[in-house]
Structure formats: structure tokens, C-alpha cells
Amino acid sequence: GIQVEQSPPDLILQEGANSTLRCNFSDSVNNLQWFHQNPWGQLINLFYIPSGTKQNGRLSATTVATERYSLLYISSSQTTDSGVYFCAVVNTGGFKTIFGAGTRLFVKA
């Protein structure tokens, strides 16, 4: 099945810093989402982005489907950005969403 790799696995930032999270996948996809799981375990949709670039406030994401990767940019990080960021994909022609192992982010005040 499709493999999803996220990097870095762990990240510590000072409040106000910028960061880039990466998601590589091993096959073509027709669906890619970025989620934030907060410390209470809630999975929050950030972006539905099978291709192209989207922005939402301090967050933006880019997926280059032909090169099988996606990037999540966090600018001017805040302590509330702490948590785990997951990339999740659906193989082209499939329906099963497969998650990466996540990037654990801690933003220090």
C-alpha cells in the first residue's frame, strides 16, 4: 500500500518562529489532507489539498502531486500551534485514508 512519511518527527520552536513540515508519499493520490491534533486529541482539518497551494491565516500548504510531496508552512508560530500535525492521503482510485506518523510540534513562550 501507499507509504506516507512525515518530517521532522519532532520540532521545538520559539514563539514567533516560522517552520516547514514535509509529507512525502509513495504513489499517486487523489486526496491529501493536513490535520492538527491538539493536546486534547481533537483532529482538526487544516487543509484539503490534493494539489496546488492554499493559505489560511498564518498557515499555508502546497502539494506537488507529480513529485509526491506536500509542505505545510507555519508562520509566526504561537503556543496554541503546539500538537501533532498529520498528513493523510488517499491513493488514486481508492477510498482509504492513510496517515503519516505525524510531526510533534512544541512552541515555547
Add this chain to the structure above:
Amino acid sequence: GAGVSQSPRYKVAKRGQDVALRCDPISGHVSLFWYQQALGQGPEFLTYFQNEAQLDKSGLPSDRFFAERPEGSVSTLKIQRTQQEDSAVYLCASSVGQGNSPLHFGNGTRLTVT
């Protein structure tokens, strides 16, 4: 409802007990998924429904796990004779389409087997 609703939020079961976890998806969503998330891990696929049809149950860890969605709306995940290794958060998600629309997750049920 406005979002995916799961109940109970927390469940403690003694080893050997049966448990039933409920998921109420977003109204009109065709697809419903169950995931299992162990501590410190990403969600792992358990099973998938398209309306009332269970199209994929390849992720269910054993025959003690059973899921149903009899009327194509509410779904129940049942675990028989619970074991300690079943302790995890069980997440339900729904989507309007099939593979090409975003997933919306509930808050999960945290199951602890003692």
C-alpha cells in the same frame, strides 16, 4: 448535526467485557470510517462503510471487532471480550463522497481496558 458525534467520550472496561462505541456522522455523508489511534501513533484504519455497505474491514485487528451501519447513518463499533491491547482512542470520520472529499473526524472515544 453540525459535526461528527461520538459517544461515549471515555469508556473504562474490565478485561473480558464487551463494549459498544457509537458514531453519528454528518447528515448526508455517504462514507464512514473507523480508525484506532494508540498513544503516540497516527490513526490506523479499521473499517469503511459506503452508506450501509461495509466495503472494507481489512483493518479490524481480530474477529472480536465488529462494526455495523444498518441504516446508512449511525454506526456502532463493537469489541467483544476486550483485552488490554484494545486500549486506544477510537476515531470515527465521515465524508460526503468516496475517496475524493475531505474527512471530518469526531472527538473520539478513549477506551481503557483494565
